[in-house]
Amino acid sequence: MRDVFLQIDTYAEPTPLAAIDQAVRFAKLLDCSLTGLAVHIDIHVPDNWLAERLLHVQKLAAVEEAKSLEAAQTLLKYMTATATTEGVRCEETIVRANVHRVGDAIANLARTRDLALVPLGNRLDAQRLVAEDVLFGSGRPMLAFHPEGAPLPSGKLGRVAIAWDRSRCAARAVSDALPLLKQAGDVRIVTVVGEKASAKSGLAIDLVRHLKCFGIVTEIDEVDGRGRSIGASLDAYVDKYAPQLMVMGGYGTSKLKEFVLGGATEHVLNRLRVATLLSH
Numbered sequence: 001m002r003d004v005f006l007q008i009d010t011y012a013e014p015t016p017l018a019a020i021d022q023a024v025r026f027a028k029l030l031d032c033s034l035t036g037l038a039v040h041i042d043i044h045v046p047d048n049w050l051a052e053r054l055l056h057v058q059k060l061a062a063v064e065e066a067k068s069l070e071a072a073q074t075l076l077k078y079m080t081a082t083a084t085t086e087g088v089r090c091e092e093t094i095v096r097a098n099v100h101r102v103g104d105a106i107a108n109l110a111r112t113r114d115l116a117l118v119p120l121g122n123r124l125d126a127q128r129l130v131a132e133d134v135l136f137g138s139g140r141p142m143l144a145f146h147p148e149g150a151p152l153p154s155g156k157l158g159r160v161a162i163a164w165d166r167s168r169c170a171a172r173a174v175s176d177a178l179p180l181l182k183q184a185g186d187v188r189i190v191t192v193v194g195e196k197a198s199a200k201s202g203l204a205i206d207l208v209r210h211l212k213c214f215g216i217v218t219e220i221d222e223v224d225g226r227g228r229s230i231g232a233s234l235d236a237y238v239d240k241y242a243p244q245l246m247v248m249g250g251y252g253t254s255k256l257k258e259f260v261l262g263g264a265t266e267h268v269l270n271r272l273r274v275a276t277l278l279s280h
Contacts (some may be wrong), residue, residue: 001030001032001114001115001179001180002032002033002114003032003033003035003112003113003114003115003122004026004027004030004033004034004035004113004114004115004116004117005033005034005035005036005037005093005110005113005115005116005117006019006020006023006034006035006036006037006038006079006107006117006119007037007106007116007117007118007119007130007134008020008036008037008038008072008076008079008107009038009039009073009119009126009130010038010039010040010041010067010068010069010071010072010075010130011039011041011064011067011068011071011099012126013121013125014071014075015073015075015119016119016147017078018147018148019066019076019119019145019147020036020075020082020153021082021147022147022151022152023079023119023152023208024079024082024083024086024088024090024119025086025152025154025155026117026153026154027083027088027090027093028086028087028088028154029153029154029155029156029157029183030179030180031185031271032077032089032091032114033088033089033091034083034088034089034090034091034094035082035090035091035092035093035113036075036076036079036080036090036091036092036093037091037093037095037106037109038071038072038075038076038093038094038095039068039095039096039097039102039105039106040065040068040072040095040096040097041042041064041065041068041073041092041095041096041097041098041099041102042065042096042098043061043065043095043098043099044062045057045058045196053145058200060077060274063277066214069094072128072169073094076092076094077092080092082131086116093109095109102130103129103130103131103132103133103134103137104133104137104141106118106130106133106134106138107133107134107136107137107138107188108137108138110138110140110142111138111139111140113177114140114141115140115141115142115277116134116138116140116141116142116143117141117142117143117145117152118130118131118134118142118143118144118145119144119145119146119147120144120145120146120150120181120269120272121139121146121221128269128270130278131144131269132252132269135250135252135265135278135279136250136252136280140176140279141173141176141177141277141278141279142250142278142279143275143276143277143278144268144269144272144276145272145274145275145276145279146272146275149272149273150272150273150274150276151275152275153244153245153275156185157184157185157244157245158184158185158186158243158244159184159186159187159188159241159242159243159244159245160177160180160181160186160187160188160243160244160245160246160247161186161187161188161190161208161221161237161238161241161243161245161246161247161274162174162177162181162187162188162189162190162218162246162247162248163188163190163192163234163246163247163248163249164189164191164203164204164207165191165192165196165198165199165203165229165249166203166207167249167251168187168249169248169249169250169251169280170249171249172249172279172280173247173248173249173250173277173278173279174207174211174247175279176277176279177247177277177279178214180212180245180247180277181216182214182215182216182245184210184216184245185272186219187211187217187218187219188218188219188220188221188241188243189204189207189208189218189220189221189262189269190220190221190222190223190234190237190241191203191204191220191221191222191223192223192230192234193222193223193225194224194225194226195225195226195230195233199225201222204220204222205220208220219225220227221237221241223236224236229263229267230263230264230267231263231264231266231268231271234246234264234268234273235267235273238273238274241276244274244275245274245275245276245277246268246274246275246276247276247277247280248264248265248268248276248277248278249265249278249280250265250278250280251265251280252263252280253266254278265278
């Protein structure tokens with residue numbers, strides 16, 4: 001991976017400095033260039049003379065837009081200073097987008113990057129929607145992380161876990177993650193057996209063979225998924241083996257015009273426990 005970008009949130013809650021620090025150190029680990037991408041929001045206010053006269057809505061919107069631009073400039077300046085100190089190549093980019101279409105703008109720019117780093121906040125944070133847009137709209141892998149609860153690896157990449165169910169999305173994730181898997185000190189493949197009809201013992205054997213072709217030695221961990229959700233099974237695995245990074249496919253489908261996430265994908269985006277590379 002040579003070309004990575006960090007999505008920097010500017011509204012309503014700007015990206016914490018700790019997330020920028022971790023992204024810079026992660027780029028140093030990969031020896032890649034890092035682009036900080038910040039969105040200067042555009043708040044479209046419908047014409048309403050009464051609201052304008054009573055509340056001065058246009059002025060309020062302009063104030064919030066100015067806050068967004070100031071946050072973008074401040075955070076990018078901080079990223080550049082941190083990258084210079086760490087010896088990481090970096091670039092700054094600010095794009096303008098409607099406040100309700102930030103995810104679309106990020107996904108569009110992610111299409112010409114090797115990897116998108118997307119910091120998540122709490123479950124109600126708008127970053128969750130940005131992550132979905134990048135995952136399903138960019139055609140590129142996304143690495144979701146939380147600077148406190150699920151930090152990015154730094155220094156040296158230790159244990160990486162691959163959540164494997166032999167699906168198309170999982171295969172795509174493994175392929176996208178190969179540069180990281182080659183650097184990892186320990187690669188483990190976890191399969192949740194019994195969670196669904198296709199999840200049977202021995203499911204990961206051929207993946208072991210495939211990764212060995214790249215010089216990647218792996219171990220298989222089979223987890224009994226009967227009687228509990230896929231999310232609970234993955235959480236238990238993370239607690240036991242403490243990987244620095246998880247690799248998995250991101251699944252979602254459109255039903256009745258509502259985008260419905262797969263169980264594991266929804267669980268990860270809602271309750272991120274470890275930095276996770278997802279591909280669709």
